[in-house]
Each structure stands twice: as structure tokens, then as C-alpha cells.
Amino acid sequence: MRSNREALPAAAAIFEGSLETDDDALLKILDEDLNLRTVQAALALASREDDVTCLLVVQTWLDLAADFEADPSTRDVGRDLGIAHTTVQRAMRRFQSYVEVVRKNV
Numbered sequence: 001m002r003s004n005r006e007a008l009p010a011a012a013a014i015f016e017g018s019l020e021t022d023d024d025a026l027l028k029i030l031d032e033d034l035n036l037r038t039v040q041a042a043l044a045l046a047s048r049e050d051d052v053t054c055l056l057v058v059q060t061w062l063d064l065a066a067d068f069e070a071d072p073s074t075r076d077v078g079r080d081l082g083i084a085h086t087t088v089q090r091a092m093r094r095f096q097s098y099v100e101v102v103r104k105n106v
Helices: 010-016 023-031 036-048 052-068 074-081 085-104
Strands: none
Touching: 036 052, 036 085, 052 074, 052 085, 074 085
């Protein structure tokens, strides 16, 4: 998985503590009956894998969704983080794979 990670802009380093690519398909990752425990376990797995981009993308997606009470697009998330929307899409697909690992281990 590490070979799939993209480098983040230097400013983002402060926060280090499916083949479909359209936004609707990516939203399914977080919309399909994920509970808080599953999201937290998937984020913990991303953290163990040192997938900082994934952690930042998912947290930003969740923050923007809460702020605007609507699902943000990958472009919205990318703009907020200063990264390309395609980088956001790849990070969301990696998050989906972490969710699948968590679900298999439950």
C-alpha cells in the first residue's frame, strides 16, 4: 500500500499526529452504513500504515460534511488541503480498502 501514497504539501505535515473515480461513487465509501467504530478502526489502520494523506483526506471530508451539512466533492477536499482532487480520490479508495479489512476482521 505504501507505494500508492502521494506526498503532501509541507504545510499538511503539521497534522501528522474500487476503480470508480466519480464523486458519487466515492461518497458510497462513507455513506454505506459505516458506524463510528468502523471508521475509527479504518483510520487506526491507515495510521499504522503511515498513510498520512488518507488520514487528512478522510478527516477533511468529515469536517467539510459537518460544516456544510452536505457531502463535499473531491475537489472541495482537495482545495481545502491544497492537493489535487485525483489525490483525494486515490486516498478515498485506500480508505475503502482499510474499511474492507476492518469489516473482514469483525
